[in-house]
Amino acid sequence: MTQDSPYPWREEGATPFIKIEGLSKRFGSFTAVDDVSLDIFKGELFGLLGGSGCGKTTLLRMLAGFETPTSGSIFIDGADMTHVPPYERPVNMMFQSYALFPHMSVEKNIAYGLKRDGVNRSEISDRVAEMLKMVELSEFGRRKPSQLSGGQRQRVALARALVKRPKVLLLDEPLAALDKRLREQTQFELMNIQDQLGVTFVVVTHDQEEAMTLSTRIAVMDAGRFIQIGEPAEIYENPASSFIANFIGSANLLPAKILERHGGVAVLEHSGSKRQFKVATDSTQVGDTPTLAIRPEKILIDKAPLNQCDNQLQGTVREVAYLGKISTYRVETDIGEIIEVTAPNQVRPTGVGHKIDWDDSVHLGWNADSAVLLAE
Amino acid sequence: MTGKRSRFLLTMLCFGMAFLYIPIILMMIYSFNYSKLVPVWGGFSTRWYTTLFQSEEVWAATSLSLKIAVMNATFAVMLGTLAGLALARIHRFRGRTLFTGMISAPLVMPEVITGLSLLLLFITLNQMIGWPASRGITTITIAHITFSMAYVAIIIQSRLAGTGQDLEEAALDLGAKPFRVLWDITLPQLAPGMVAGWLLSFTLSLDDLVIASFVTGPGATTLPMLIYSRIRLGLRPDINALATIIILVVTIGVLLAGWIMLRQQKQLANRQ
Numbered sequence: 001m002t003q004d005s006p007y008p009w010r011e012e013g014a015t016p017f018i019k020i021e022g023l024s025k026r027f028g029s030f031t032a033v034d035d036v037s038l039d040i041f042k043g044e045l046f047g048l049l050g051g052s053g054c055g056k057t058t059l060l061r062m063l064a065g066f067e068t069p070t071s072g073s074i075f076i077d078g079a080d081m082t083h084v085p086p087y088e089r090p091v092n093m094m095f096q097s098y099a100l101f102p103h104m105s106v107e108k109n110i111a112y113g114l115k116r117d118g119v120n121r122s123e124i125s126d127r128v129a130e131m132l133k134m135v136e137l138s139e140f141g142r143r144k145p146s147q148l149s150g151g152q153r154q155r156v157a158l159a160r161a162l163v164k165r166p167k168v169l170l171l172d173e174p175l176a177a178l179d180k181r182l183r184e185q186t187q188f189e190l191m192n193i194q195d196q197l198g199v200t201f202v203v204v205t206h207d208q209e210e211a212m213t214l215s216t217r218i219a220v221m222d223a224g225r226f227i228q229i230g231e232p233a234e235i236y237e238n239p240a241s242s243f244i245a246n247f248i249g250s251a252n253l254l255p256a257k258i259l260e261r262h263g264g265v266a267v268l269e270h271s272g273s274k275r276q277f278k279v280a281t282d283s284t285q286v287g288d289t290p291t292l293a294i295r296p297e298k299i300l301i302d303k304a305p306l307n308q309c310d311n312q313l314q315g316t317v318r319e320v321a322y323l324g325k326i327s328t329y330r331v332e333t334d335i336g337e338i339i340e341v342t343a344p345n346q347v348r349p350t351g352v353g354h355k356i357d358w359d360d361s362v363h364l365g366w367n368a369d370s371a372v373l374l375a376e
Numbered sequence: 377m378t379g380k381r382s383r384f385l386l387t388m389l390c391f392g393m394a395f396l397y398i399p400i401i402l403m404m405i406y407s408f409n410y411s412k413l414v415p416v417w418g419g420f421s422t423r424w425y426t427t428l429f430q431s432e433e434v435w436a437a438t439s440l441s442l443k444i445a446v447m448n449a450t451f452a453v454m455l456g457t458l459a460g461l462a463l464a465r466i467h468r469f470r471g472r473t474l475f476t477g478m479i480s481a482p483l484v485m486p487e488v489i490t491g492l493s494l495l496l497l498f499i500t501l502n503q504m505i506g507w508p509a510s511r512g513i514t515t516i517t518i519a520h521i522t523f524s525m526a527y528v529a530i531i532i533q534s535r536l537a538g539t540g541q542d543l544e545e546a547a548l549d550l551g552a553k554p555f556r557v558l559w560d561i562t563l564p565q566l567a568p569g570m571v572a573g574w575l576l577s578f579t580l581s582l583d584d585l586v587i588a589s590f591v592t593g594p595g596a597t598t599l600p601m602l603i604y605s606r607i608r609l610g611l612r613p614d615i616n617a618l619a620t621i622i623i624l625v626v627t628i629g630v631l632l633a634g635w636i637m638l639r640q641q642k643q644l645a646n647r648q
Contacts, residue, residue, distance in 0.1 A: 064545075066548075086549050091549075093549045097542050116556065
């Protein structure tokens, strides 16, 4: 195997582990998944991200074998899986509801898949014990699922799905039912386990933060199609459209027109106020009308002028949301647009009120390479 | 105003309940009447219960009714569970609408019609294939199964409709073939519903007079048939005693079925 690279998708000609080709699923007249193709590599933790009804769950269910594709095919490790029933696929799934069998103990739940495979008794008990140890539930083997907390159930579901050593583990909203603290902790546990076992994970989630933290790569879905596939940073920093820019994090979007271009920097004009800004770009033409997207955290905010920045605006703070480590400001600017800015609260505010407060006059600034241009 | 209205409603409720239950309660009280004349109170006694237990006729009818009820409940649960499974889990198959209609038809069909049509069926079958040779315990049981299984099917279907298919899919995903999933996962989930269905079928069969009268033959007299024929000969206090016992048995059955269904609903709610 020549898959030593931690980033096989970056390499030309690398062999994909899961190959999805022209896959579609229609329910009557409704198209849930619309002609999608995707390569997932061995050992990846691949995130399928999208709002509800975007087709991500249907795609996952086709990988598991619960839905038969209307057209297209699925290969896993070189074998055609398109019409293989779920009980014969080298794939296991962790359900959003966990789907633990309520009438069986934790041990029996985990052992169920091994029993169906005819694994002998002593090996079953060894492997179940090993799994329980991995998810730190060794003392809970004889309990029923109803006697466990949400986080413990989640770990049992994970152990049950991993005990058969599947080639691919599918996770449907694995953390959705957990509270925030537990979710963060579990995210890292999942990543550790995935790293230890080297199993390929495909995770469906609607939570962009979860997708960003967990995934090696993310596919953003909308209306049954992939609208962007890439590494988290790539999607965040170079969103393919304004939909993605707003779906992953948030962005200030300004309609603009390119006036001139010198090498890697273009000068553009804001459509409303005719104010000119500089932006780093390597693909746009003079006369194009793209959208200028600037992430709130990439804009500096200060009461003093920000002369060191390539682009500057002035405005009045209309809203302040204090979130502890950061604050979000909504600034009404002199180009007639409300711009959202987030800034870390590095200085402890003394007395009442903050360093920048409601109705303060402020300067905003960002550099040419902090913003991106979006074609649509 | 709400107080006024609620007082009115309460009064109506009391009247309704009284109308329904006072006759039954009176009958139960009079089953302990010493007097031979039904409407005259002659002091407390259990003599009619003693008479009852000494009557061979009553014993024979009771044991026949119980045999039929047990067989009926068992077969109705088996068939009804399969029908309920098909209705709840197989979303598209040829003739599904027809099947759904046919499952619930016995619930709304007048008993006389069911009884008469079954009688005609048994007569025709007897002429054509020589079976059933005579009418009696077998024909009554078959007749009872036809309507009992409809109730079981409805109970099972509603039980399954309330749950997703996650558990079954999880089992499939872990390598269990569909039949194995039915055995390991679906049926244990349905166990409370099946017990409730069994109890309900048991009481339905024990209660039935009309259908049994149609499809029975010489020598096979069920308990309700016995009571009915005795009442026609005039009211006798031992019938009060018999009716009291039946009411107690049926009430316990229905309460038990209800309690089991309620408990399973709570379990379901807890899990979600």
